[in-house]
Amino acid sequence: EPEVTQTPSHQVTQMGQEVILRCVPISNHLYFYWYRQILGQKVEFLVSFYNNEISEKSEIFDDQFSVERPDGSNFTLKIRSTKLEDSAMYFCARGAAVPGELFFGEGSRLTVL
Amino acid sequence: GESVGLHLPTLSVQEGDNSIINCAYSNSASDYFIWYKQESGKGPQFIIDIRSNMDKRQGQRVTVLLNKTVKHLSLQIAATQPGDSAVYFCAENAAGNQFYFGTGTSLTVIP
Numbered sequence: 266e267p268e269v270t271q272t273p274s275h276q277v278t279q280m281g282q283e284v285i286l287r288c289v290p291i292s293n294h295l296y297f298y299w300y301r302q303i304l305g306q307k308v309e310f311l312v313s314f315y316n317n318e319i320s321e322k323s324e325i326f327d328d329q330f331s332v333e334r335p336d337g338s339n340f341t342l343k344i345r346s347t348k349l350e351d352s353a354m355y356f357c358a359r360g361a362a363v364p365g366e367l368f369f370g371e372g373s374r375l376t377v378l
Numbered sequence: 379g380e381s382v383g384l385h386l387p388t389l390s391v392q393e394g395d396n397s398i399i400n401c402a403y404s405n406s407a408s409d410y411f412i413w414y415k416q417e418s419g420k421g422p423q424f425i426i427d428i429r430s431n432m433d434k435r436q437g438q439r440v441t442v443l444l445n446k447t448v449k450h451l452s453l454q455i456a457a458t459q460p461g462d463s464a465v466y467f468c469a470e471n472a473a474g475n476q477f478y479f480g481t482g483t484s485l486t487v488i489p
């Protein structure tokens with residue numbers, strides 16, 4: 266069983282549209298991460314989130330991206346104006362305070378047309 | 379910057395044989411490593427980890443070896459089974475909470 270559940274499993278959107286991907290932890294954790302994987306490529310770090318704040322982000326995570334935990338449970342990744350190159354699998358993961366085991370969800374596939 | 383690479387993009391083994399998947403990393407500051415298994419259409423699944431103060435760690439049917447001198451990591455799977463067919467990634471962590479993943483090795487187990 267995955268440590269986190271992600272919705273939607275697949276979303277198709279038009280270029281320029283806003284997309285929100287959601288992640289719900291199975292149990293109460295404080296550290297969350299978003300990674301993405303473009304088809305056939307590496308899994309890439311986007312952002313880490315701790316105690317309702319961004320703790321680290323990569324150069325991929327530009328102003329088009331944002332994360333929040335609006336209700337203390339769901340952890341969301343928002344892409345404000347999607348581009349074709351945003352098409353990828355987006356994985357939410359939960360982790361620990363000290364870099365350690367990182368457990369991934371099943372992913373949300375985003376297709377931008 | 380950091381980079382993690384795999385020597386072999388594909389590996390085919392006979393069922394019951396042992397598999398060895400290799401990974402090279404370039405950041406000598408990396409001190410924590412994880413091997414992941416990714417089946418088609420699924421998220422990466424944690425297999426085993428190792429910290430830089432160790433050179434070997436064993437799990438159930440899997441062993442990870444770390445050679446810091448040459449910055450090399452390997453995953454050994456004993457008695458490979460058809461269910462082991464997947465893409466295997468190594469990931470490294472040097473500081474903070476970012477992990478850098480390699481490109482992956484596709485393992486195919488021949489029944």
